[in-house]
Amino acid sequence: MNLPFDPIERAHENWTRRWGASPAMAAVTSIMRAQQLLIGELDATLKPFGLTFARYEALVLLTFSGSGSLPLGKIGERLMVHPTSVTNTIDRLEGQGFVRRRPNPSDGRGVLAEITDSGRRVTEEATQALLSMDFGLSCYSDEELWHVHEMFTKLRVHFGDFPARVAEVAEGH
Numbered sequence: 369m370n371l372p373f374d375p376i377e378r379a380h381e382n383w384t385r386r387w388g389a390s391p392a393m394a395a396v397t398s399i400m401r402a403q404q405l406l407i408g409e410l411d412a413t414l415k416p417f418g419l420t421f422a423r424y425e426a427l428v429l430l431t432f433s434g435s436g437s438l439p440l441g442k443i444g445e446r447l448m449v450h451p452t453s454v455t456n457t458i459d460r461l462e463g464q465g466f467v468r469r470r471p472n473p474s475d476g477r478g479v480l481a482e483i484t485d486s487g488r489r490v491t492e493e494a495t496q497a498l499l500s501m502d503f504g505l506s507c508y509s510d511e512e513l514w515h516v517h518e519m520f521t522k523l524r525v526h527f528g529d530f531p532a533r534v535a536e537v538a539e540g541h
Contacts, residue, residue: 376401409504417494418464422449424498426457427466427491430483437482439472448529466490 380394410421419427429446430436438446444454458481461467466487472478483491505513525532 406504409501410498413497413501413504414494417490417497419490419494422447422453423457423461423466424491424494426454426461426481427483427487428495430467430481431488431491435482436488437470437480439475439478439480441478443481461487 376394376397379397380390383390383393407421410424414421414424417424425447426443429443430438440454440458441451443458444451447454449457458467458469461481462469465484467481467483469479470482472480508516524530
């Protein structure tokens, strides 16, 4: 875009004249714009691999699993997404040959998503591409990145993603 002014700052100035200053409005608008920018960059980096960031996250989660497979419900829980999104993501990955569905031996009705060898390969290649562009955050130092992480951890605890005591244990990185 490369505008000659900051549209979020301009919006906040207008907001302030009408309803009074709201640092929260400026912050949330900045967060939402940052999310748009990052998803655009991440998805562009992953496009050559036939992935979106959402599909990449699912593949990474499966690689972290000891068996390379997880129940669909567990995938949704860990990625914090709706079951419909998990189904769509796994459908796409299965169509690409990166994942296969199989019956869950410990739950007669359940289904596991299992990463394939080609899924493992594409995950490794995509990870190297994301690491080489610092996940779109190369403008920050490591210290700043940990600070951003900690700030959003506080918000996530506030909204109930997980208990505060878990965040306190994790603060040691």
